[in-house]
Amino acid sequence: MRMFDHHIHMTSRTTDDYQAMAAAGIVAIIEPAFWVGQPRRNVGTFEDYFLSLVGWERFRAGQFGILHFCTIGLNPKETNSTEIASGVMELLPDFLEKESVVGVGEVGFDDQTPEEKRFFEQQMDLAVEFNLPVLIHTPHRDKKAGTRVTLDIVRASGIEPQRVLVDHNTEDTIEMVLDAGCWAGHSIYPHTKMDEPRMVALLRKYGTERITINSAADWGISDPLKVPKTAQAMREAGFPERDIETIVWSNPVAFFSQSGRLDLGEHAGDQPIDQRQLWEGNSVLRGQTPVVKIAS
Amino acid sequence: MRGRPVRTIGGVGLTDLIDAVDRLLRELSGAEVARWIAGRMPPTPGLEGYRLGAHYAAAGRVLDDAPAGEGMDAGLCAAMTDAGVEQPARWTLLDLYRYRLLADALNQVSPDEHLGVVRSLFCKGGIGEQRSLVRSLILLPEPAAFLPVAIEACRGNVLDVFIAMTCENRYPAYFFPDLNFNQMVMKALFNGVALARIAGLARRRTRELARMAADYATERRAAGRSIPNDIDMIIEN
Ligand SMILES: [Zn+2]
Numbered sequence: 342m343r344m345f346d347h348h349i350h351m352t353s354r355t356t357d358d359y360q361a362m363a364a365a366g367i368v369a370i371i372e373p374a375f376w377v378g379q380p381r382r383n384v385g386t387f388e389d390y391f392l393s394l395v396g397w398e399r400f401r402a403g404q405f406g407i408l409h410f411c412t413i414g415l416n417p418k419e420t421n422s423t424e425i426a427s428g429v430m431e432l433l434p435d436f437l438e439k440e441s442v443v444g445v446g447e448v449g450f451d452d453q454t455p456e457e458k459r460f461f462e463q464q465m466d467l468a469v470e471f472n473l474p475v476l477i478h479t480p481h482r483d484k485k486a487g488t489r490v491t492l493d494i495v496r497a498s499g500i501e502p503q504r505v506l507v508d509h510n511t512e513d514t515i516e517m518v519l520d521a522g523c524w525a526g527h528s529i530y531p532h533t534k535m536d537e538p539r540m541v542a543l544l545r546k547y548g549t550e551r552i553t554i555n556s557a558a559d560w561g562i563s564d565p566l567k568v569p570k571t572a573q574a575m576r577e578a579g580f581p582e583r584d585i586e587t588i589v590w591s592n593p594v595a596f597f598s599q600s601g602r603l604d605l606g607e608h609a610g611d612q613p614i615d616q617r618q619l620w621e622g623n624s625v626l627r628g629q630t631p632v633v634k635i636a637s
Numbered sequence: 638m639r640g641r642p643v644r645t646i647g648g649v650g651l652t653d654l655i656d657a658v659d660r661l662l663r664e665l666s667g668a669e670v671a672r673w674i675a676g677r678m679p680p681t682p683g684l685e686g687y688r689l690g691a692h693y694a695a696a697g698r699v700l701d702d703a704p705a706g707e708g709m710d711a712g713l714c715a716a717m718t719d720a721g722v723e724q725p726a727r728w729t730l731l732d733l734y735r736y737r738l739l740a741d742a743l744n745q746v747s748p749d750e751h752l753g754v755v756r757s758l759f760c761k762g763g764i765g766e767q768r769s770l771v772r773s774l775i776l777l778p779e780p781a782a783f784l785p786v787a788i789e790a791c792r793g794n795v796l797d798v799f800i801a802m803t804c805e806n807r808y809p810a811y812f813f814p815d816l817n818f819n820q821m822v823m824k825a826l827f828n829g830v831a832l833a834r835i836a837g838l839a840r841r842r843t844r845e846l847a848r849m850a851a852d853y854a855t856e857r858r859a860a861g862r863s864i865p866n867d868i869d870m871i872i873e874n
Contacts, residue, residue, distance in 0.1 A: 388761075392760075392761065392763075395763035395764070396762075396763055396764055396767075396795060397794070397795060399763070399764060400764060400794075400795040400796065400797065434688075434691065435688065435690055435691045435694070435761070438691045438692075438694040438695040438698075439694045439697070439763045439766075440694070440697035440698050440763065440765060441763060601698070602698055
């Protein structure tokens with residue numbers, strides 16, 4: 342079954358991960374711009390990071406037959422360095438024009454400071470201006486209250502709620518997110534956030550409408566195969582195949598198609614991976630084993 | 638170019654070439670796209686406040702990125718070929734538009750600003766933008782001025798951009814110093830790019846390139862690896 346992990350930070354992952362993901366059926370991913378584990382001290386560092394999301398990382402994924410899209414935004418944690426944050430805000434409009442950018446994100450709250458609120462609101466305005474869907478990160482600390490304020494900001498922004506995906510939900514937040522008309526994302530993570538059995542229970546209770554899952558894999562202890570693993574957990578719990586496909590493919594595709602830029606090409610179907618095709622047909626290469634790692 | 642010496646490409650002036658591109662864009666892309674294009678052209682003169690990079694990028698969502706093929710105008714193809722473009726029919730409407738936009742933008746600033754404009758587009762571009770850009774370098778006024786960008790395009794590891802620079806036009810063959818040209822050919826060998834596709838390779842074969850290739854063959858043999866069979870194209874027998 343083809344799968345779509347709509348929240349994964351591949352910049353922090355290895356080629357082994359890409360290989361395992363492709364083998365498990367993942368054909369498309371979205372890499373949201375995020376916090377790289379250590380605070381950045383220069384606006385230019387952000388610019389190079391955003392460029393890698395529309396350039397190098399996109400090519401790297403393509404070598405494994407995986408379509409790579411991204412969302413661009415200023416993550417909540419780093420809005421607290423306001424001088425740098427203001428510089429990053431000036432970069433965003435140019436990046437939001439790029440063809441592989443399918444949304445604004447991840448934005449939202451971390452410590453729930455006034456600065457975080459200000460830059461979150463400004464980026465909601467950008468999403469409206471550029472007609473892009475938004476991927477919202479919800480805070481890990483004081484989550485329930487943070488999610489409530491998040492939804493207030495979504496409402497105040499004037500964006501249509503169905504163009505907003507509120508991510509990292511738990512049993513405590515899913516209902517208010519769905520009630521607000523937004524999509525509810527769930528990050529299946531080894532020790533925190535959400536796990537497979539709990540996710541299966543949530544799907545039993547709330548059905549599949551406007552619900553998505555992702556691995557949110559990054560530089561921490563995380564698992565890039567959580568989408569296929571959750572699909573398997575659903576199967577074992579007796580969910581029909583069409584429900585599984587809704588969760589791991591149709592729903593994220595439907596949500597991010599609202600950008601008008603989610604060009605899934607031949608990967609919309611079940612295609613075998615042929616790395617040579619990526620380089621304008623076999624005529625370019627000699628037909629030896631396609632290179633995976635480029636020597637330079 | 639308005640008020641400046643006219644560069645001639647394949648017997649037609651640069652302005653005529655751009656007019657031909659314009660006509661083709663109008664013919665092949667519908668009225669809606671034509672309106673979109675018209676609303677985003679650079680102001681005259683100067684580029685103050687004009688978001689060239691944003692428009693260059695945004696075109697990727699509007700214009701068709703499939704090879705124009707049969708749709709290409711024969712006269713335009715001939716002029717492009719004459720200027721050093723390999724298989725102009727592989728250009729896409731998106732490439733043509735971006736070329737037209739850039740040529741117009743360069744026309745608004747003095748020649749000593751040209752490299753800066755092009756370098757900035759390259760550095761801030763995604764893969765598709767970089768590919769369009771390197772395809773078009775050879776059709777810009779005084780292409781030699783953009784050598785640092787062309788060399789940078791071969792330095793990167795995104796193969797789509799490398800191939801666009803190496804195989805799709807004769808820019809490297811015409812303008813690269815030996816050092817950079819040889820490194821480019823060796824990188825093509827490393828990455829499995831067929832040497833037959835390198836534009837203008839025949840006229841850039843040198844003893845030094847032959848030596849580098851022979852050393853590479855020795856290294857491969859020592860490691861028990863296969864040797865690309867088209868390496869003979871550059872090794873002297
Ligand atoms: Zn994340």
